[in-house]
Amino acid sequence: MRTDQHGLPISGASAAAARHYDRAIDELLHFRAEVDAEANAALEESPGFPMGHVLAAYLGLLTTEAEDARTARVRFGAFLRRVDVTSLPPRERAHVAAVRALLAGDFLTCGALLAEITAEHPRDALALIAGHHVDFFTGDARSLRDRVGGALTAWGPGDPHYGQVLGMYAFGLEEAGHYDRAEEVGLRAVELDRRDVWAIHAVTHTYEMRGRFGDGLRYLDARVPDWSAGTFLNVHAWWHYCLFALEAGDVPRVLAIYDAALADGQSCMELLDAAALLWRLHLEGSEQPARWRALADAWRTRVAEPFYAFNDMHAVMAYVGAGRLGEAEKLIASREAYVAGAPPGVTNVDMTLRVGLPVCRALVAFGRGDHRAALDLLYPIRHRVNEAGGSHAQRDAVQRTLLEAALRAGARDVARTLVSERIGVRPCSPYNWLKQAAVAEAFGDRAAAAAARTRAGELTRAL
Structure with missing residues (x-):
């Protein structure tokens, strides 16, 4: 039997x-x-190649695109009808079981089965990266860390994919x-x-999360040829660049x-990167009607059927931003x-029930100017939004929508609490200090508001 590169x-x-x-x-x-x-x-080359079919199925099922998933189901189903799965080697049978769980919409079982493969075969790069994607799509930070961490000692600098x-x-x-x-390893x-x-992306995240926005811009600027073309992450990397630029207040850029x-x-x-960026601008009063209309048009076919709640949330942002509240409600x-x-066991059903629908309803309420309703919908789920995936x-x-809803609804104590939490984690964020100024204004403390705006300006100039 042949072996792969690992x-x-x-x-x-x-x-x-x-x-x-x-x-x-x-x-x-x-x-x-x-x-x-x-x-x-x-x-x-080999139409009956089991791991080839497993790879193709993962590629189709992990894009979060309903059409890709449908194609993968048909293709993998045809393979299963032609093969005696019981005759496959144990590792390959385990991959088939993981794909079947994914085909059924059960991300959690798929992730667990992939973890078992990794425990026995830590050099199975496909199990590692497929599991890594599952952990990301389900917002499981602990597994994102430990799935790869548990396999790490089986790899070394002599391996061509050790860096990956x-x-x-x-x-x-x-x-x-x-x-x-994370920065050190990245x-x-x-x-x-x-x-x-992906490593550049990881380092960029560490700068975002620690409020090192200037470092993030300089890091990306120094490596533009390495991340800006030729991969699935080009747009996402530019999105990160824009987050740093937003903290600097550079909206034209x-x-x-x-x-x-x-x-x-x-x-x-x-x-969803486009929607999340325009939504941040929308929250700060920078309306982009033409851009929103084009984005809303692009979303329509992508969410014609349910597949991933995180996508639905961003589609609703686009509809609300474009003023198409009827489409959002539909x-x-x-x-x-x-x-x-x-049916039971579909991970996205729980995602949609617990997070997707409350967020979508809150976005529509926000778009209607009913900020109290948006606040009431978002506040109870603010610590479990990760269950819908993403970073x-x-x-x-x-x-940010929750915070803005609290400010506009006049919920001063809630807004103060939310801003205090943010400043405690990222005291270097100009955005956080501008929101502190808004909270101080709400309480009638003009001196504190002026001091917060001054601090925001100092941080912006330091980027």
């Missing part, structure tokens, strides 16, 4: 198919679009709150491979980047019907 046996693959499979894993670890072509080439494993680990460390260690990964966009890099997004991931009604009739940085759009 020493694991793979059945049913010709020499050419194995080479394509190895290249596909390399492209996947580098987040490059060529992964699809290599995965397809592997199956063209470190990059995944850096992101897990960051999401679990270990910011200094920088080491980039040192091993300067074009490791943000809009120029939006038009050049974000406005023509083609995937749900890219569209989407909400469709998700209410979905959760009422869905801390991405979910901050919801937390």
Whole structure:
């Protein structure tokens, strides 16, 4: 039996198919679009190649695109009808079980099965990165850290993908709150491979979470050729760049980047970055009607059917931003019907019930000017928004909406509490101090408001 580049046996693959499979894993670890072509080439060479079919299924199911998932279900179903799964080697049978769970919409069981594979085969790069994606999509920070951390000692500097494993680990460390260690590991990964966009992305997150916005801009500026083209993360990396620029108050620069890099997004991931960025501007009174209309148009087909609550939330942002509250309410009604009739075990049903629907309803209430209703919907779920997936940085759009709703609803004590929490974690954020000024104004303390605005200005000039 042949082995893959990491020493694991793979059945049913010709020499050419194995080479394509190895290249596909390399492209996947580098987040490059060529992964699809290599995965397809592997199956063209060996149509019955089990791990080739497993890889193709993960690629289709982990995009969070309903159409891709449908295609993956059909393709993998055809493979299952042609193969005796019981005859496959144990690791490959375990992957088939993980894919089946994912096909059924059970992200949590899939993640657990992949963890079992990793425990027995820590050098299974596909199990690692597929599990890493599942952890991200379910907002499980502890597993983002420990899934890769538990496999790390099986890898070493002599492995060609050691840097990519470190990059995944850096992101897990960051999401679990270990910011200094995450930066250290991420920088080491980039040192091993300067074009490791996931590691660059992890380092960028550490700067965002610690309020080191100027460092983030300088870090990205110094590496533009390494992260700005040729991968699935180009738009997302520009989004991070815009978050730093927003803290600096440079809205013209943000809009120029939006038009050049974000406005023509083609995937749900890219569209949600665009929505989250425009929504931050919307919360601060910077209306962008033409940009919102184009974005709302782009979302319509992407959320025609339910698949991932995190996408739904950002589609509703686009509808509200475009003034299409009727479309937002139609989407909400469709998700209410979905959760009422869905079979048990579908992870997205719980995501939608516990987080997706409350957030979507709050966004519509905010768009209608009913800030008290938005506050009442968001405040009870503010500590579990992670259950709908995404990163801390991405979910901050919801937390900012909650804060703005509290301010506009006149809920001074709630607003004061929320701002105090934010300043305690990121005292270097100009945004946080501007909101402290708004809270002080609400309490009639003009001196404190002026002092907070002064502090915001000092921090902005220091970026």
